[in-house]
Amino acid sequence: MKQRTLWSATLVAGLVVLAGCGSASDPDSASGGSKGKLVVWDWKSGDATASSYVKKAKADFAQQHPGVTVEFVAQPFEQYYTLLGAAIQAGKGPDVMLFNGGGQIRDRADSLLPLGEYVRDDKKRLAGWEAFTKDGKTYAAPVTLQGHPIYYNKSLYRKAGLDPEQPATSWDEFVADCRTITKATGARCFAQGNK
Structure with a gap:
């Protein structure tokens, strides 16, 4: 899990959160996902306007982590947190996931790994960290602020x-x-x- 944590933090710095709950793509796999594969859940990667970003994120990650593939699984936003909650509870959740800040992430903090050591440098250049923090631990990094x-x-x-x-x-x-x-x-x- 430590290696997976490092991979995830590097994957899409600030985009996603780590979960210690297994791979969403292989329901029979043990907790932590399959070796050499990182499963990312979000609600944006299926959008055509995000395709160039997803392609670049995968390429950058592959260059830094040969032998590890990244699978983005786009979920419908209207059902995202219901699907995510069920997957986490079943121990079949994704390795990395996108969260809105606030209650959605804080309610699931017990199932997530803190990212503090991996996002320390980003804290100087991004705002909005309090929305991704619970009990002094940071579980995600802000990507965008919505006004x-x-x-x-x-x-x-x-x-x-x-x-x-x-x-x-x-x-x-x-x-x-x-x-x-x-x-x-x-x-x-x-x-x-x-x-």
Whole structure:
């Protein structure tokens, strides 16, 4: 498991977390996966836009670890944590996995190996570590931070008699502007793009 831990930390530095629960690709294998193969679960590698990254990650890893292959297993995001929880509980989970920060990883920390010694240098250049930490131990590294930007439609501001160059700077002002925009234009103030 120590060797697998080192491989995993090197594989996609910051992308994934280690699990001490076996290989997802071979249900009959013992805990720790099959020799020479590292199984990675995620919800992104099956996306066409991620293919060049996955290809490069595999190539970089293969160059550093000859004789070890990496298998990415893309799971549907809507079912990801249910499938992962069942696999971990059955002792057939992947060697490496992608996690959202916060409760999803903290709830499974007892099944994971801490990565502190492998990500020590990354702590200086990445933010958001607290979301991947429980009881002072780090179980994953942040890959991306997801914010919630708010865009506004300047033409709606103008139609409502508001100055689009002077948008609200406080929540109360924002709510007041929304009321004005809705009353003047019938437009709703919020929409979610989600892509």
